[in-house]
Amino acid sequence: AEAQKCCLGQLLMLTCAEALRALSILISFSTDMFCDCFRSSGVIFFSMASGSNGPDRSKTPKHTNRLSKEKSSYLLQHAHNPVDWYPWGQEAFDKAKSEDKPIFLSVGYSTCHWCHVMERESFEDEEIGKILSKNFVCIKVDREERPDVDKVYMTFVQATSGGGGWPMSVWLTPDLRPFIGGTYFPPRDSGRRPGLKTVLLRIIEQWQSNRETLESSGERVLEALRKGTEISASPGETLPSSPDVANRCYQQLAHSYEEEYGGFREAPKFPSPVNLMFLMSFWAVNRASSEGAEALRMVLHTLRMMALGGIHDHVAQGFHRYSTDSSWHVPHFEKMLYDQGQLAVAYITAYQVSGECLLADVARDVLLYVSRDLSDKSGGFYSAEDADSFPTVESTEKREGAFCVWTAGEIRELLPDIVKGATGAITQANIFMHHYGVKEQGNVDPAQDPHGELQGQNVLIVRYSVELTAAHFGISVDRLSELLSDARAKLAEVRRARPPPHLDTKMLASWNGLMLSGFARVGAMLGDKALLERAERAACFLREHLWDEEGQRILHSCYRGDNMEVDASPIAGFLDDYAFVVCGLLDLFEATQRVHWLQWAEELQLRQDQLFWDSQGSGYFCSDPSDPTLLLALKQDQDGAEPSANSVSAMNLLRLSHLTGRQDWIQRSQQLLTAFSDKLIKVPVALPDMVRSVMAQHYTLKQIVICGQPDAEDTASLISCVNSLFLPHKVLMLADGNTEGFLYQRLPVLSTLVAQEGKATAYVCENFACALPVTCPQELRRLLLE
Numbered sequence: 001a002e003a004q005k006c007c008l009g010q011l012l013m014l015t016c017a018e019a020l021r022a023l024s025i026l027i028s029f030s031t032d033m034f035c036d037c038f039r040s041s042g043v044i045f046f047s048m049a050s051g052s053n054g055p056d057r058s059k060t061p062k063h064t065n066r067l068s069k070e071k072s073s074y075l076l077q078h079a080h081n082p083v084d085w086y087p088w089g090q091e092a093f094d095k096a097k098s099e100d101k102p103i104f105l106s107v108g109y110s111t112c113h114w115c116h117v118m119e120r121e122s123f124e125d126e127e128i129g130k131i132l133s134k135n136f137v138c139i140k141v142d143r144e145e146r147p148d149v150d151k152v153y154m155t156f157v158q159a160t161s162g163g164g165g166w167p168m169s170v171w172l173t174p175d176l177r178p179f180i181g182g183t184y185f186p187p188r189d190s191g192r193r194p195g196l197k198t199v200l201l202r203i204i205e206q207w208q209s210n211r212e213t214l215e216s217s218g219e220r221v222l223e224a225l226r227k228g229t230e231i232s233a234s235p236g237e238t239l240p241s242s243p244d245v246a247n248r249c250y251q252q253l254a255h256s257y258e259e260e261y262g263g264f265r266e267a268p269k270f271p272s273p274v275n276l277m278f279l280m281s282f283w284a285v286n287r288a289s290s291e292g293a294e295a296l297r298m299v300l301h302t303l304r305m306m307a308l309g310g311i312h313d314h315v316a317q318g319f320h321r322y323s324t325d326s327s328w329h330v331p332h333f334e335k336m337l338y339d340q341g342q343l344a345v346a347y348i349t350a351y352q353v354s355g356e357c358l359l360a361d362v363a364r365d366v367l368l369y370v371s372r373d374l375s376d377k378s379g380g381f382y383s384a385e386d387a388d389s390f391p392t393v394e395s396t397e398k399r400e401g402a403f404c405v406w407t408a409g410e411i412r413e414l415l416p417d418i419v420k421g422a423t424g425a426i427t428q429a430n431i432f433m434h435h436y437g438v439k440e441q442g443n444v445d446p447a448q449d450p451h452g453e454l455q456g457q458n459v460l461i462v463r464y465s466v467e468l469t470a471a472h473f474g475i476s477v478d479r480l481s482e483l484l485s486d487a488r489a490k491l492a493e494v495r496r497a498r499p500p501p502h503l504d505t506k507m508l509a510s511w512n513g514l515m516l517s518g519f520a521r522v523g524a525m526l527g528d529k530a531l532l533e534r535a536e537r538a539a540c541f542l543r544e545h546l547w548d549e550e551g552q553r554i555l556h557s558c559y560r561g562d563n564m565e566v567d568a569s570p571i572a573g574f575l576d577d578y579a580f581v582v583c584g585l586l587d588l589f590e591a592t593q594r595v596h597w598l599q600w601a602e603e604l605q606l607r608q609d610q611l612f613w614d615s616q617g618s619g620y621f622c623s624d625p626s627d628p629t630l631l632l633a634l635k636q637d638q639d640g641a642e643p644s645a646n647s648v649s650a651m652n653l654l655r656l657s658h659l660t661g662r663q664d665w666i667q668r669s670q671q672l673l674t675a676f677s678d679k680l681i682k683v684p685v686a687l688p689d690m691v692r693s694v695m696a697q698h699y700t701l702k703q704i705v706i707c708g709q710p711d712a713e714d715t716a717s718l719i720s721c722v723n724s725l726f727l728p729h730k731v732l733m734l735a736d737g738n739t740e741g742f743l744y745q746r747l748p749v750l751s752t753l754v755a756q757e758g759k760a761t762a763y764v765c766e767n768f769a770c771a772l773p774v775t776c777p778q779e780l781r782r783l784l785l786e
Contacts (some may be wrong), residue, residue, distance in 0.1 A: 232617025262302030708760030
């Protein structure tokens with residue numbers, strides 16, 4: 001982050017100041033504690049989310065607006081505001097133009113805590129609702145449903161303020177050009193911070209008396225943004241040097257690494273799977289160096305500390321969004337699908353590298369949580385679970401973490417039994433409380449609980465190893481493990497009786513693609529057929545419900561209907577949807593060797609190229625560049641909570657080229673990486689997932705071909721050997737002898753590779769120049785590790 005200043009902020013400083021002077025008000029746009037936000041320090045954004053407070057269940061709605069007809073959970077949560085909300089669409093645009101009114105655009109998502117604070121304080125306020133409805137065309141957007149809209153206007157807010165977040169509040173001209181924006185506003189003035197009512201009245205005043213200045217300022221901002229966000233390859237530019245880029249990315253991550261508890265900043269602390277996957281790839285090609293060893297140490301320590309911390313749900317599995325402290329103890333309690341998918345892959349990859357059983361157990365736990373709590377009967381995966389819930393069935397106000405935390409009294413009441421053989425008159429509660437850091441007064445530092453919602457409560461965190469706890473109480477490790485497992489099961493049963501947090505049943509193609517990779521990769525590594533079957537159900541769901549056969553396009557989202565049916569949305573898929581689903585399908589193909597998944601991946605990649613490829617500057621646009629309602633054609637250049645779709649696509653293209661024989665996709669991958677070369681050279685830590693693709697181009701993918709019968713035991717042994725190793729630069733395929741099949745037709749060289757002496761045989765090749773065949777798994781392992 002220190003290597004590059006925020007050029008957009010510098011570029012737009014003057015323009016932004018002019019706009020502010022025109023409004024004659026001082027509005028604080030900087031990131032602060034009052035928004036679910038990310039701070040821009042040049043290049044790294046940290047997104048933070050929390051839960052919904054939801055509507056008061058005891059009241060009959062007094063107002064109903066157009067959002068009541070929407071499917072998005074977030075929009076429906078605003079359906080009874082005294083605000084004349086419109087969804088994003090032509091009806092709202094036409095109204096703004098016909099009435100010549102500015103637009104108030106409010107963007108958030110269903111598990112965003114401060115979005116719901118602003119709703120309660122401002123959008124449920126009758127006076128503010130009247131001001132908004134009378135003087136503005138008010139548009140509400142779910143950023144997960146319309147990431148294209150969110151990206152455009154968040155780019156404006158970031159660039160003009162140095163930070164951003166949700167709720168995002170932006171004021172637009174009737175032709176959708178932004179002229180001022182911010183995040184959360186309190187309803188009334190608070191100290192030096194203006195309230196939303198004040199801001200609205202002054203914008204109305206300036207719109208009437210100084211409109212030309214506002215519009216011209218907004219236009220200058222947009223023009224600067226168009227220039228500042230352009231990403232393209234220069235004529236004659238070549239791919240950046242892989243060793244240089246990878247080494248710089250490693251150094252930048254090492255600089256931000258936090259030694260005591262792992263992770264890459266003090267607090268708040270995010271899992272950052274893209275960083276962990278890069279470091280393991282870096283280790284794989286630098287095993288003999290001190291830098292390689294240090295990269296692996298950082299990964300393993302971070303994953304262990306996360307697994308032991310409160311960010312990991314020890315009772316009901318899965319990971320919360322992020323930790324508010326440096327020790328991974330007190331989380332923001334929402335759970336996001338995209339985190340579960342990426343962390344399952346990170347943990348199983350770390351298990352491949354280290355053989356440490358804890359890491360495999362955590363990967364399984366994540367998938368257990370998703371299968372139980374985030375799965376639809378159709379095979380799809382839901383988006384998120386809220387942080388907030390009602391503490392009891394009688395409660396009328398939600399609290400963050402209420403579903404997950406415990407008092408010492410509750411633990412003692414649930415676990416009263418004396419443990420035979422333990423030193424002294426020790427109960428199961430004594431052992432559990434010692435191991436998980438439960439305290440009589442609660443174990444949450446008040447600094448991590450600004451609203452006092454966790455006072456007297458405990459967030460479970462493993463404080464001792466099982467060996468130390470067992471020794472402390474004079475029992476065996478096996479006996480301790482039984483006691484802790486039994487205790488967790490009892491706590492889980494009690495939790496199931498608590499009012500659950502809100503479940504966002506929106507099913508997104510992109511996040512389902514990430515989760516598909518999680519099930520496929522973990523299932524392949526562990527040889528778990530049930531996990532692979534779940535992965536195939538997810539792929540079938542994507543094909544049945546989020547693929548428009550007639551229009552030959554992915555649909556971005558669908559929803560669980562009132563009667564548990566799947567209700568599709570007409571919103572066309574974005575780049576993330578194609579890239580993440582293609583990646584998931586490639587992982588599923590390599591895990592199952594069922595060729596129809598590879599064929600569909602190829603079909604989707606071709607469609608992605610048609611829809612989003614920039615034929616002039618290379619790389620992919622995030623959304624349809626021909627959409628007239630989107631003022632900026634953006635290419636995402638950050639790997640953050642989710643990897644950039646361009647980063648994922650660079651590797652997809654490379655894998656597909658080696659699996660289908662399409663050499664043009666190798667060239668396209670190189671062109672894509674070249675378009676991002678400036679950031680890759682200067683600030684590779686912004687794109688760690690893309691750096692992995694640069695490394696893959698440099699080291700060349702190995703093609704591992706297993707010749708044998710699909711259901712034969714010796715074939716399975718060779719495939720299991722490959723899956724047991726972390727090989728970041730490889731593709732795996734089964735040559736079953738069917739020369740009329742897809743793989744043989746695309747890769748004629750497969751016909752020259754045959755099983756030896758009637759045994760399943762492995763060939764390790766580069767550009768199909770193959771080493772001598774082997775039939776023994778141990779020999780194959782040696783060959784792959786050379």
